[in-house]
Amino acid sequence: MGGTGRTLLSLSISTNLLISSRLSPPKCLPLLKIPKPFRNFSGFRPLSSATTATTSTESTEAIQVIEPLKHSQLLERLRTRHLKESAPKTKPTRNTLSQSVGSAEDEMKKSEKKNKKLVESFEELGLNEEVMGAVREMGIQVPTEIQCIGIPAVLEGKSVILGSHTGSGKTLAYLLPLVQLLRRDEELFGKLMKPRRPRAVVLCPTRELSEQVFRVSKSISHHARFRSTMVSGGGRLRPQEDSLSNPIDMVVGTPGRVLQHIQAGNMVYGDIKYLVLDEADTMFDHGFGPDIRKFIGPLKHRASSHDDQGFQTILVTATMTKAVQKLIDEEFQGIVHLRTSTLHKKIASARHDFIKLSGSENKLEALLQV
Secondary structure (H helix, E strand, O other): OOOHHHHHHHHHHHHHHHHHHHHHOOOOOOOOOOEEEEEEEOOOOOOHHHHHHHHHHHHHHHHHHHHHHHHHHHHHHHHHHHHHOOOOOOOHHHHHHHHHHHHHHHHHHOOOOOOOOOOOOOHHHOOOOHHHHHHHHHHHOOHHHHHHHHHHHOOOOOOOOEEEOOOOHHHHHHHHHHHHHHHHHHHHHOOOEOOOOEEEEEEOOOOEEEEEEEEHHHHHHHOOOOOOEEEEEOOOHHHHHHHOOOOEOOEEEHHHHHHHHHOOOOOOOOOOEEEEEOOOHHHHOOOOOOHHHHHHHHHHHOOOOOOOOOOOOEEEEOEEEHHHHHHHHHOOOOOEOOOOEEEEEOOOOOOOOOOOOOOOOHHHHHOOOO
16 A cells, blocks of 8 residues: 555544544543653554554543542642641650649649648637537538638637638638637636627628628527627617617627717727727728727727736738738737738739728719729
8 A cells, every 4th residue: 555545544543533532421531641642653554443542542541540549649648748737746745744744743742731731620629519519500521721720829819810811711710719718708707798898899891791790600609609799880870779788798890880889888898808800901901090099099008907808809811911011010019920821912003992881872883983
């Protein structure tokens, strides 16, 4: 066959391939590297048209199988890279974990040692069965730190400052031993309740705190027999006068109202042996200083006489500024400081204002005007 015949045969094969490619359904292939087209070398004749078609089909199928594998491998690499980048740069090693566990165990051991120094029951603090009945009724089993160090000191007759954070149980730290001392005095000296002549006075800066202390004292009185009353600002004078005219052991109230009843003759100093200043830091730091000095003056004068045993003072505080500390040292020389590690520290740059309101004034409106 001449050159013309070879040309016609090549054209027929190309036409057949073009027709078959148009008739076959289109396949969506990824954008991949296109294989080089089949090249006819001059002077050579393909064996047949079937051989060329088979070779092209096999190449296409091989590409379709290999390329998805490449894509999956690329996706796997990208996923692995993303996981490495998103993971934390430093992972805790076994040594780090063991160190953290060890430090936690050390802290627990320290706290256990600290708790072992404290007692585990109120009986160990020296409280009698009467007072313990009130403690059991309250459902309290383990005393707090301030109670562990405060109750024995008060029972020993020491004048003390009880300093600890808010909510640490300071009220019971002085009320429980104070009630026991009142009951002991009755047994030893035959002292009985008298009208207008309390043996213990608890001064509080606010009516709310006075009510709180009074409720606790009433709860204790269900088991240890003693009588208390409350006289605070905002309340009516007549009912307070009537309560003071009855035999009483303890008076709970605000400094101004207590002084008012003393000046009116409804209450006298004669038998006062125990004085408690609850939230003493607030009273000394916010304008109650003159009232406190006015109340303490006659007690100090009475204690200066040779035949008087003096009075025991208990100051309760949650903070202790230098100014308050100086004032306490001046007014109560020789007082014993009992503080816990949780005593609040007042921020020097913070401003604290104390607003006095009568019972009829709205507290929220007063705050809005500050």
